[in-house]
Amino acid sequence: MKNWSTYHHWTPAEIAYPRNEAEVQQLIRRANKEKKKVRIIGSAHSFMPLWTTEQILINLDQYQGIVAIDQDLQQATVRAGTKLYTLGETLFTHGLAMENLGDIDRQSLGGTIGTGTHGTGLQLGSISTQVVKLRLVNGLGELVECSSTHNASLFKAAQVSLGALGIITEITLQCVPAYRLALQNLKEPLDTVLQELEDRYRQERNFEFYWFPYTASAWTKTSNIVTDQVDKVSWMNHFTEYVVENYAFKVLCEAAYHFPMLNERVAKISAAAIAPVRKVFASHKVYATQRLVKFNEMEYSVPIAAQREVLHDIRRLFERKRFPIHFPIENRVVRQDDIYLSPAQGRDSAYIACHAYAKKDPLPYFSALEEIFQAYEGRPHWGKMNTFSQEQAAAAYPYFENFKRHQKEQDPEGLFLNDYLAKLLT
Ligand SMILES: Cc1cc2nc3c(=O)[nH]c(=O)nc-3n(C[C@H](O)[C@H](O)[C@H](O)COP(=O)(O)OP(=O)(O)OC[C@H]3O[C@@H](n4cnc5c(N)ncnc54)[C@H](O)[C@@H]3O)c2cc1C
8 A cells, every 4th residue: 555645655464445334343343353453544645654554454435425415404414435526526416515625635535534634714614624423433343423512522532533533434514505716826926925914814715825935926826706607617727737737847846856956946937837827616626626746745733823934934944955845835724623633723723834746755854844833833734744742742732632532432442543643642
């Protein structure tokens, strides 16, 4: 097995594809009897070794689709193996949509909430905040239900659980009526963006920007709800989004990989190549972008007020260290929530992400930036590379002990703990 970026490789003795909750329960009971460890994997789009095991790996690709839609409450109950790209289409045919999404749609719903996946928007929480109820099979093989009113504390643990409490089988989402987004991508001076940052976040529904190292340019992406007609697919947009952002970018990545002195030039070429894009589509099609170039990623959430300073420190660090890196630094915001292990727990957060081409060793670059993130009370995205220890997590998360208590109660034998999770949680 390998993850999306191909950084992690492992060989489970068995991969199981249960087709219903009863089969998940049987698997867990058998694993208990045979004293085997179990990990659950979605689309393997995380960058941390969350699913590595030499024993049993469970995948819910055979357990996808909608269980029920409640049109009055605008809620959809969905099997946890469902991929976001099919979910978006299905909800749309029922006149519904998810309130916000991240920038790709290849993940499974269970994996998406497993690490607290988020998009951007000051008024919008991570995808885990869209969950109103869920069911899981715990380490004893029991089926447990929780929501904000039933087993409420377990629910706050299960909304971002790293697959450590059990196998989530069904997830009820609070949806919103289907909507269209108008997306506008622009190249702008970074200083202008930074001056107007608070206004942009306040005024635009979804706003994010990328800073290209070694340049003074930012690539801004703004989207707002509109009632305009959906656009025809424009060849210019298609060319920019597929060819320029993926195939041409891949050629540049290879050049910079083989000739590291080209990185600064490649960053400048990438910034110069940003072309304006404007399009109107159903929301789920606007959020999702194509990511055909493989990379590794680290992303930290910091208190929103610290965003400018963090970016300032990163720029100074690039001036000093001249990292052989050309991928841009991504900046998003997420509304605070009350989920025990959510990086946005208790504070409106800026999420700042750095990327490195998958063939390169990302660690020297990532560890230098991680020092900056941690100096600003950073909390890592659990699915992205980080070296956060149990002690750091305990200091950063006020409800870390509550999470650990639920982990112990749902999985007393540590069936779901692999090496990484055992270090983090026990
Ligand atoms: C190209 C790319 C773009 C990305 N864009 C974004 C983005 O915009 N925003 C963002 O926040 N993140 C983003 N990510 C990160 C990604 O969304 C998360 O890592 C997400 O967790 C991956 O989902 P997955 O289905 O691949 O889960 P996996 O990586 O397979 O698993 C993630 C975690 O969820 C657990 N899990 C999976 N299924 C279940 C289940 N049924 N029950 C219990 N636990 C379960 C796993 O055990 C694991 O701990 C991106 C990643 C890539 C590669």
